[in-house]
Every structure is written in C-alpha cells, then in structure tokens.
Amino acid sequence: GGQAYTVTITDAAGCELVETIAVDNPKEVVASIESATDVSCAEGSDGTATAIASGGVEPYSYSWGANTGSQNTPTASGLAEGTYFVTVADANGCQAVVSTTIDQPEPLGVGFVSEKVDCFGASTGSLSAQAEGGTAPYTYVWSTGQQGKVIDALAAGTYTVTIFDANGCELIETSEVFQPEAPLAALFEADDVSCFGREDGVIYLDPSGGTPPYTFSIDGEHFVGTTQLVGLEAGEYNVWMRDSRGCEYITSEILILEPEPLSVDLGPDLRIDMGETAVLDAEVSAPVVSYEWIPLGPEGLNCYDCFDPETDALFNPATYELVVTDENGCTAEDRINVFVHKDRLVLVPPAFSPNSDSHNDRLLVHGKSGTTVTLFQVYDRWGELVFEAGDFPVNDPNIGWDGSFKGELMNSGVFIWYVEVRYVDGVEETFKGSTTLIR
Structure with a gap:
C-alpha cells in the first residue's frame, strides 16, 4: 500500500491551505526462470535460460552473470553446464535476482x-x-x-x-x-619302418600357427591329440592338422620307407645214412649280425651261432630251425629236415669158394658200416656148429669162415648160417640163411 500525507500552506498574511496527498508504493519486483534447455552434448555450450519479471515499474532490464558473457537479454544462450544468475531491475532501479542450473548428458x-x-x-x-x-x-x-x-x-x-x-x-x-598370428603349419620328420612288413614307422610333427590345441590325422577322419603318429606301415602319407577353431592344414607328402625283405634259405631237405652227420648251409639275402640255430629235438650241433654248423651223428630224422638277425633287429627264419636212411640190411653170400685164390675165400658178413656182428655161426647140414665168431664189424675181411672145421677142409655142400647184429643206433636184429661151399 501507500501512505497519505497532509501539507499545510501558510502565506504572509497568515492564511492557510491544508491539502492531503496520497503516495502509492509500486509492487515488489519479482524475477523467475521461465524456461531452460540443457546442453545437448557433453562439454557442449548450447544451453539456454529465459528469465521473466513482474511487479515494479516497467520496463525491466536483465543482467546475467559474467559466466554468460554478461548477456543482458531475457534469454541467455550458449550456456555450458553450470549455475547461472540473472539480476532483473525495473524502471525505478528496484532489483530481483534469480538463478538456474543447466545440466549436460554423460559423455558418449x-x-x-x-x-x-x-x-x-x-x-x-x-x-x-x-x-x-x-x-x-x-x-x-x-x-x-x-x-x-x-x-x-x-x-x-x-x-x-x-x-x-x-x-x-x-x-x-x-x-x-584379430586373427591367429600365423597360418597353420607343421614341420615333420619320419622314422622308416625297421623291417620289411612291419608297422613301426613314426611321423613326428612340430605344429605352429593357428589356435592350439591341435589334433592330427592320416586319413582326414580320425584325429588324435599327439604329435607322434606311430604304428605306420611303409607308404606315402599326408597329415591333416586341425586347430581348436576348426582350421585345417595338410602337410606335403611324407614318405616312410622299408628295407628290402630279409630272408634265409636252408635249401631242400637233406637225406643221410644212419649214423652220418650233415652240414647245414644257410643262404641269407643280406648281411646279418647273428645266427641262432635251434634243434627241434634232442639232436645237437657242433655250434649254434655259426654260419654252417655240422649235426651230431644222426640215427633218427631231425629238424633244425635257423633265425638270423640283421643290424636293424630284423629277423628271418627257415627250417630244414634231415631224414635218416636206416639201411638195416645184412648180407651173407649165398656161396663162397675157399680155394686160396684171394677171391671169395671166406664167408663174410656184409652190411652198413657201423654195424657190429655180435654173433656169427655156421652149421653143417646135421646141425653141428662148424664156425663161430662175435663182436666184430661187418665187412671185416679177416673175420669169417674159411671152409674148414677143426683144421680139416670141409667138402662142398650146403651150410646154414645164423647172424646177430647191433646197428649204430643200438637196435639189434637176427638173420639166418644158407650158403654153398664150392670146391
């Protein structure tokens, strides 16, 4: 509200005039922020703020703080994040101050x-x-x-x-x-098969590149996690290599060799007479470092690690096996049979002529060398023993009947003989027959 004032005016004559004057007060100046826009982008300065005033006596003036560049319009622009003050003054210089805050978004x-x-x-x-x-x-x-x-x-x-x-x-x-540092690759070495026909070749792999762990295959289907592929026969191989992300690499051709086959040949089976020995001879396809002779029975040899051993005297068939070994440990073997011809025939001539012509003068026992005559008897036709000898070898020209009995020459005639023999293998046998003495 306002206030009433009374004024009295007196002149020189003392006359007075009294008047009442009412003086009104203007309304209080009020300032407010009508609108504000935040900064569009972090660290930007495109914010705005608009102030409005009421009360007081128009017109109003606006004075923004120094951080706006001292703008003096109702709307301040180009504002960064922060708090801003504006002073509004009316025509009488009455003032009001108001502030606002401009925000900004988080940085992108x-x-x-x-x-x-x-x-x-x-x-x-x-x-x-x-x-x-x-x-x-x-x-x-x-x-x-x-x-x-x-x-x-x-x-x-x-x-x-x-x-x-x-x-x-x-x-x-x-x-x-990113990608693997290098493409899949593998260095490799191979061990050849040790012996012909064996399956002991080995491929050694040194993988690189890609993404470990790796698996390997020699057929592209069955993969293993080892860098040594073993149990391989001789041949040509390509190795498939696969990493943990399914990438594949195929090696160039890997060749696994094998030596020529090692063989030994003992030749055809042998045949000997009873009591004889046999020399075994081996024909080997390549140099070897050892010979191992194995009798497949009780019969022995004069050596078991030589090239050409000799058998013991044989009385029965025997079989021998030879195993040869080369420097790689490869082996070959063969067998040979030694058959024994058992000639047990003992002969006494059907006639003899003891006439001192140095030809067929004695009745002798003939047979295979090595046979022992344990008993030799000659009888006349009446059964009288006219000659007897024993324990002598067959074919002995000095032991036989000379056609005499008790110092007297016997007449021509037929005589009966009886022989007991023992062969070299210990078998004993008897024979009997007749012979004619011719004068």
Missing part, C-alpha cells in the same frame, strides 16, 4: 566386443559396439558402410564406428579384429 562412450577371425586370412571375425552416455537412442555407422550395433564377416584389421545419439552428438572410435 562405447564398449566393443571383438570376435577374432577363426583361421588366418579368413573373414569370419565380428565386432559389436555398445554405446553409453549421451542421449538414447543411438545410431551406429561403420567404416565398412554397415549400420547397426554388430557387423560380421570381417577380416583381421581396424574398423571405425561413428555413433550419433538422439541429440546428434557424435563419437568416433576404432576397434580391432
């Missing part, structure tokens, strides 16, 4: 998930971007021309993404797609 940021390329030189990588801060929603534009949070079918390399938020704020960042 991005996180990446990179999926590496499976195999060196391939295009199987991918990138995923996830924006944060700013003002959602976001738009993603990649250096490949693709749009969206995720791009795939990428080769190894560096990729750039530009992200725009709802306010048009922009962020440019890069990320990388």
Whole structure:
C-alpha cells in the first residue's frame, strides 16, 4: 500500500491551505526462470535460460552473470553446464535476482566386443559396439558402410564406428579384429619302418600357427591329440592338422620307407645214412649280425651261432630251425629236415669158394658200416656148429669162415648160417640163411 500525507500552506498574511496527498508504493519486483534447455552434448555450450519479471515499474532490464558473457537479454544462450544468475531491475532501479542450473548428458562412450577371425586370412571375425552416455537412442555407422550395433564377416584389421545419439552428438572410435598370428603349419620328420612288413614307422610333427590345441590325422577322419603318429606301415602319407577353431592344414607328402625283405634259405631237405652227420648251409639275402640255430629235438650241433654248423651223428630224422638277425633287429627264419636212411640190411653170400685164390675165400658178413656182428655161426647140414665168431664189424675181411672145421677142409655142400647184429643206433636184429661151399 501507500501512505497519505497532509501539507499545510501558510502565506504572509497568515492564511492557510491544508491539502492531503496520497503516495502509492509500486509492487515488489519479482524475477523467475521461465524456461531452460540443457546442453545437448557433453562439454557442449548450447544451453539456454529465459528469465521473466513482474511487479515494479516497467520496463525491466536483465543482467546475467559474467559466466554468460554478461548477456543482458531475457534469454541467455550458449550456456555450458553450470549455475547461472540473472539480476532483473525495473524502471525505478528496484532489483530481483534469480538463478538456474543447466545440466549436460554423460559423455558418449562405447564398449566393443571383438570376435577374432577363426583361421588366418579368413573373414569370419565380428565386432559389436555398445554405446553409453549421451542421449538414447543411438545410431551406429561403420567404416565398412554397415549400420547397426554388430557387423560380421570381417577380416583381421581396424574398423571405425561413428555413433550419433538422439541429440546428434557424435563419437568416433576404432576397434580391432584379430586373427591367429600365423597360418597353420607343421614341420615333420619320419622314422622308416625297421623291417620289411612291419608297422613301426613314426611321423613326428612340430605344429605352429593357428589356435592350439591341435589334433592330427592320416586319413582326414580320425584325429588324435599327439604329435607322434606311430604304428605306420611303409607308404606315402599326408597329415591333416586341425586347430581348436576348426582350421585345417595338410602337410606335403611324407614318405616312410622299408628295407628290402630279409630272408634265409636252408635249401631242400637233406637225406643221410644212419649214423652220418650233415652240414647245414644257410643262404641269407643280406648281411646279418647273428645266427641262432635251434634243434627241434634232442639232436645237437657242433655250434649254434655259426654260419654252417655240422649235426651230431644222426640215427633218427631231425629238424633244425635257423633265425638270423640283421643290424636293424630284423629277423628271418627257415627250417630244414634231415631224414635218416636206416639201411638195416645184412648180407651173407649165398656161396663162397675157399680155394686160396684171394677171391671169395671166406664167408663174410656184409652190411652198413657201423654195424657190429655180435654173433656169427655156421652149421653143417646135421646141425653141428662148424664156425663161430662175435663182436666184430661187418665187412671185416679177416673175420669169417674159411671152409674148414677143426683144421680139416670141409667138402662142398650146403651150410646154414645164423647172424646177430647191433646197428649204430643200438637196435639189434637176427638173420639166418644158407650158403654153398664150392670146391
């Protein structure tokens, strides 16, 4: 409200005039912030604030703080994040002060998930971007021309993404797609088969590149995790190598050799007479370091590790096996049978002529050398013993009947003989027959 004032005016004559004057007060000046816009992008300065005034006496003047650049309009613009004050004055200089705060969004940021390329030189990588801060929603534009949070079918390399938020704020960042440091490869060595026909070849592998662990196969189907492939026969091999991400590499041809076959030949079976010995002779296809003779029975040899042993005297068939070994430990074997001809025939001539002509003068016992006559008897036709001898070898020209009895020459006639013999193998046998004495 206002206030009434009374004034009395008196002149020189003492006359008075009394008047009442009412003086009114203006309303209080009031200032407020009508509107404010926050900063669009972090660290930006496009915020605004608009002040309005009431009360007091128009017109009003506006004076913003120094952090606005001392703007003097109702609306301050180009504002960064912060608190701003404005002083409003009316025509009488009455003032009011009001403040406002301008905010800004969080800075735009991005996180990446990179999926590496499976195999060196391939295009199987991918990138995923996830924006944060700013003002959602976001738009993603990649250096490949693709749009969206995720791009795939990428080769190894560096990729750039530009992200725009709802306010048009922009962020440019890069990320990388990796690949294995080197392509799959393998160095290799091979051990040849030790002996012809064996399956003991080995391939040794030294893998590199790709993504461990590795598996290996010689047929492309059955894979193992060892770098030594064993139990291989002679031949040509390619090894498939596979890493943990399914990448494959095939080696060049790996050759596993084998030596020529080692063989030994003892020749055809042998045949000897009873009591004789046999020399065994081996024909070997290559140099060897050892001979091992194995009698497959009780019969022995004069040596068991030589090239050409001699058998014991044989009275029965025998079989011998030879195993030869070369410097690689390879072996070969053969067998030979030695058959024994058992000639047990004992002969006494059917006639003899003891006439001192040095031809057929004695009745002798003939047979296979080595046979012993244990008893030799001659009888006349009346059964009288006219000659007897024993324990002498067959074919002995000095032991036989000379056609006499008790110092007297016997007349021509037929005589009966009886022989007991023992062969070299200990078998005993008897024979009997007749002979004619011729004068």
